[in-house]
Amino acid sequence: MKARIRITLKTGVLDPQGKAIQHALSALGIAGVEDVRQGKYIEVKLGDTSEAKARETVERMCKDLLANTVIENYAYELVDQS
Amino acid sequence: MLRASVIVFPGSNCDRDIKVALEGVTGFPVAMVWHGDQSVPACDLIVLPGGFSYGDYLRCGAMAAHSPIMRDVIAKAKAGTPVLGICNGFQVLCESGLLPGVLMRNASLKFICRDVWLRIENDTTFFTKCYRTDQVIRLPVAHAEGNYFADAATLDRLEEEGRVVLRYCDEAGEVTDAANPNGAQRNIAGICDETGRILGLMPHPERLFELALGGADGRRVIESALLSVLEAAA
Numbered sequence A: 001m002k003a004r005i006r007i008t009l010k011t012g013v014l015d016p017q018g019k020a021i022q023h024a025l026s027a028l029g030i031a032g033v034e035d036v037r038q039g040k041y042i043e044v045k046l047g048d049t050s051e052a053k054a055r056e057t058v059e060r061m062c063k064d065l066l067a068n069t070v071i072e073n074y075a076y077e078l079v080d081q082s
Numbered sequence B: 001m002l003r004a005s006v007i008v009f010p011g012s013n014c015d016r017d018i019k020v021a022l023e024g025v026t027g028f029p030v031a032m033v034w035h036g037d038q039s040v041p042a043c044d045l046i047v048l049p050g051g052f053s054y055g056d057y058l059r060c061g062a063m064a065a066h067s068p069i070m071r072d073v074i075a076k077a078k079a080g081t082p083v084l085g086i087c088n089g090f091q092v093l094c095e096s097g098l099l100p101g102v103l104m105r106n107a108s109l110k111f112i113c114r115d116v117w118l119r120i121e122n123d124t125t126f127f128t129k130c131y132r133t134d135q136v137i138r139l140p141v142a143h144a145e146g147n148y149f150a151d152a153a154t155l156d157r158l159e160e161e162g163r164v165v166l167r168y169c170d171e172a173g174e175v176t177d178a179a180n181p182n183g184a185q186r187n188i189a190g191i192c193d194e195t196g197r198i199l200g201l202m203p204h205p206e207r208l209f210e211l212a213l214g215g216a217d218g219r220r221v222i223e224s225a226l227l228s229v230l231e232a233a234a
Helices: A016-027 A051-066 B015-026 B068-078 B088-095 B152-160 B219-233
Strands: A002-009 A039-045 A072-079 B004-008 B030-034 B045-048 B083-086 B102-104 B112-120 B136-143 B147-149 B164-169 B188-192 B198-201
Touching: A002 A051, A039 A051, A051 A072, B004 B015, B015 B030, B015 B219, B045 B068, B045 B088, B068 B083, B083 B088, B088 B102, B088 B198, B112 B188, B147 B188, B152 B188, B164 B198
Parallel strands: B004 B030, B004 B045, B045 B083, B083 B198
Antiparallel strands: A002 A039, A002 A072, B102 B147, B112 B136, B112 B164, B164 B188, B188 B198
16 A cells, blocks of 8 residues: 655745746746645555555654645545555 | 753764754753664654655655654654754654644745744743843754644634744844744744644754854753753752
8 A cells, every 4th residue: 555645834834935836837848837835745655454444654754744734734545556 | 961862863963063053052961863763762852853764755754753762752753752844854853743734845946945033932831041032143954844834723723822933034033024034824933732742843943053063042942951950959
């Protein structure tokens, strides 16, 4: 089983990197961009486990290490690799 | 006597600077403790030094906060051993939950390496009792992630409890946006825990601890720690 984890900045937390990306897009002549927010994508391969157990594990890894919940939200999906 | 331990993470690069500063000011030898060790020797002060622990992977200080040695650092800190976190050490303190908030990417996105003016906001902590409140000092900063962030309730609580210890200001001591190098909320450069014994700060006191380095405004952080230990022993 694989967990696809997305970590994003919470609403209201300034994202200067997103702003810099937005400016770069504008400099490239790509119009119509209203806002850019950047984040992280992490794939974690899990051993044989039930979905419930996998959720428990992924929740724990997100809370304890992968996301800093002061400023970041996390979301994930579990995909069966077979 | 002040027995200090400096924790060395892979990527720490100010560990020897603070050792030299501590030994120069106090005259007592400093223990260097590797991050993979299980316990910190009994001591009066633990220092988490500046640098780029674990190459700043994931988030600054995030990996170091889960180093084997940190379990004992956290246990000792909670039991009352004073902890000083400088720059990356401040980031580690926040990531490990010993201090609230987080240090985000500088608002300018640039690595900032220069001297800044700081106003002492609380002269009663373990690390600041040799300064006086409202005193303006000069110390170097060198970081890309020093933009202090916490939610409004946390910031208000820090202010009410006198836990904002240092603020970025101008030479006259005015706390202004122009004097804020990194976008930190309320110009916060350093905060402490409820007891005043755990201090995290972005500026580097060890880089200006004697006049030969171009200034000695950082010396009193160490002198304060020494005085605090001597007072507690008396």
